Amino acid sequence: MAKTLGFGVLGAGLVAPFHAKSIVASEGGRLVAFCDLNAERVQAMASDYGVTAYDDLGAMLADPAIDVINVALPNHLHFDAIMQCAEAGKHVITEKPPAMSLAETDAMVEACASRGLKFGCTVQCRVRAAIQAMRKAIADGRFGKLLHADAFMKWFRPVDYYHMDAWRSLRKAGAGVTVQHAFHYIDLLQYLVGPAARVQARMTNLVHPDVALEDTLLAFVDFECGAQGVVEASTALWPGTDVRIEVNGTKGTAIMTGEKMATWTFEDDQPEDEAIRRLGDESQATAAGGAADFGFADHQVVVEDFIEAVNTDRDVIIPVASVRPTLEMVLAMYQSAAKGTSVDLPIIDDPSIW
Numbered sequence: 001m002a003k004t005l006g007f008g009v010l011g012a013g014l015v016a017p018f019h020a021k022s023i024v025a026s027e028g029g030r031l032v033a034f035c036d037l038n039a040e041r042v043q044a045m046a047s048d049y050g051v052t053a054y055d056d057l058g059a060m061l062a063d064p065a066i067d068v069i070n071v072a073l074p075n076h077l078h079f080d081a082i083m084q085c086a087e088a089g090k091h092v093i094t095e096k097p098p099a100m101s102l103a104e105t106d107a108m109v110e111a112c113a114s115r116g117l118k119f120g121c122t123v124q125c126r127v128r129a130a131i132q133a134m135r136k137a138i139a140d141g142r143f144g145k146l147l148h149a150d151a152f153m154k155w156f157r158p159v160d161y162y163h164m165d166a167w168r169s170l171r172k173a174g175a176g177v178t179v180q181h182a183f184h185y186i187d188l189l190q191y192l193v194g195p196a197a198r199v200q201a202r203m204t205n206l207v208h209p210d211v212a213l214e215d216t217l218l219a220f221v222d223f224e225c226g227a228q229g230v231v232e233a234s235t236a237l238w239p240g241t242d243v244r245i246e247v248n249g250t251k252g253t254a255i256m257t258g259e260k261m262a263t264w265t266f267e268d269d270q271p272e273d274e275a276i277r278r279l280g281d282e283s284q285a286t287a288a289g290g291a292a293d294f295g296f297a298d299h300q301v302v303v304e305d306f307i308e309a310v311n312t313d314r315d316v317i318i319p320v321a322s323v324r325p326t327l328e329m330v331l332a333m334y335q336s337a338a339k340g341t342s343v344d345l346p347i348i349d350d351p352s353i354w
């Protein structure tokens with residue numbers, strides 16, 4: 001019989017409730033505890049869910065009722081915490097980006113793999129039905145030769161967002177729009193048509209002059225498959241509109257807006273295409289105008305898959321290893337913006353970008 005897995009959520013901030021709700025709603029998962037250095041925050045969240053509050057990761061890792069840790073800490077703190085979780089023999093689901101460098105990511109993947117631990121990442125937009133349909137159509141060759149793959153994330157965050165917590169305005173904490181917000185959509189391009197071969201990026205700060213971060217990214221990408229694309233991502237564009245992911249080939253075009261399939265047109269029209277055109281009609285909010293303005297359904301798919309993967313000892317739906325090429329694209333964009341030139345992949349880490 002499948003084992004019920006105990007979960008501990010590390011970090012009781014903005015994204016923690018999305019993990020908590022997914023675990024509570026899941027089949028086979030039990031929320032056991034939250035852990036946060038901020039005692040008031042963690043007490044409040046733990047009491048909302050009727051679970052244990054820890055203010056120290058070591059104490060949470062010693063809890064035998066916990067099998068999986070969901071890491072929901074600021075980006076620059078993922079690495080140390082995940083290494084500690086692996087040493088304690090806990091499976092890990094980390095928030096994006098998995099870490100701040102390729103070397104850290106490789107070390108974490110190795111630390112989990114060598115102990116037989118599952119290691120997943122919540123780049124949860126991958127599980128959207130429209131994205132899965134695009135990925136299948138690409139695998140089936142329905143686009144013909146892939147020509148373009150583009151991501152447009154025209155969002156808005158007021159300046160208060162950057163001052164909610166100290167790390168949100170720190171470049172070295174991974175707070176810029178490229179690594180913090182656009183990561184999901186750069187990941188979708190990588191997931192659909194990657195890996196990338198070359199990037200050229202320009203980063204600017206359009207409307208948040210008191211934070212030393214880029215609030216806007218413009219990038220060109222050449223993919224190894226021969227397609228080219230652009231990424232336009234911003235938190236400066238009031239009031240914020242839904243993300244668009246576009247794929248064009250010689251024989252087809254697909255466009256997802258938010259999570260809705262806005263365009264699905266192929267030379268070889270198939271009977272199932274009518275249903276695909278309606279995907280996402282019951283559309284949810286997708287964080288265009290506010291940091292917590294989205295649902296937890298996608299996180300829940302990741303959590304439920306993770307439970308099944310542990311119980312059947314198969315790989316998880318989004319292993320961190322599959323997100324490494326996305327982090328590499330993102331790091332290459334920072335290198336490109338810093339140098340003012342295009343950057344070829346693979347790259348080596350350059351800590352001076354932070």
Ligand SMILES: NC(=O)c1ccc[n+]([C@@H]2O[C@H](COP(=O)([O-])OP(=O)(O)OC[C@H]3O[C@@H](n4cnc5c(N)ncnc54)[C@H](O)[C@@H]3O)[C@@H](O)[C@H]2O)c1
Pocket residue numbers: 010011012013014015016035036037038041057071072073074075077095096097122123124165180
């Ligand atoms: N997948 C998504 O859609 C999504 C959405 C939002 C945020 N995120 C990611 O989730 C992560 C957390 O973001 P957030 O917005 O919840 O941040 P947050 O600042 O709201 O929450 C982070 C929490 O971690 C706590 N913390 C810091 N250091 C700690 C430590 N050493 N031990 C225990 N607790 C500690 C802080 O006190 C804070 O409560 C980031 O990696 C972010 O990129 C993902």
